[in-house]
Amino acid sequence: xxxxxxxxxxxxxxxxxxxxxxxxxxxxxxxxxxxxxxxxxxxxxxxxxxxxxxxxxxxxxxxxxxxxxxxxxxxxxxxxxxxxxxxxxxxxxxxxxxxx
Numbered sequence: 191x192x193x194x195x196x197x198x199x200x201x202x203x204x205x206x207x208x209x210x211x212x213x214x215x216x217x218x219x220x221x222x223x224x225x226x227x228x229x230x231x232x233x234x235x236x237x238x239x240x241x242x243x244x245x246x247x248x249x250x251x252x253x254x255x256x257x258x259x260x261x262x263x264x265x266x267x268x269x270x271x272x273x274x275x276x277x278x279x280x281x282x283x284x285x286x287x288x289x290x
Contacts (some may be wrong), residue, residue, distance in 0.1 A: 241270045
């Protein structure tokens with residue numbers, strides 16, 4: 191049992207797995223995306239818009255980058271996370287900052 195497991199990724203240390211995930215996200219962020227509407231007047235997505243097509247918790251990604259000793263990458267994902275909150279409207283989970 192288990193002898194048929196894929197050892198190419200199973201033996202990676204956690205830090206290497208996290209770095210691989212960060213590299214994958216960097217690759218996906220660089221991929222061009224087409225506008226979702228068929229209107230001739232629809233603006234093409236910007237490079238910054240490419241950050242938001244994946245449903246991610248960017249603050250978790252930032253924590254992963256920090257754990258990998260990549261502070262500038264962590265800062266980038268914090269910035270993206272803040273912008274995502276601004277775009278979606280801030281919803282406080284703990285009730286802090288909510289209507290009182």
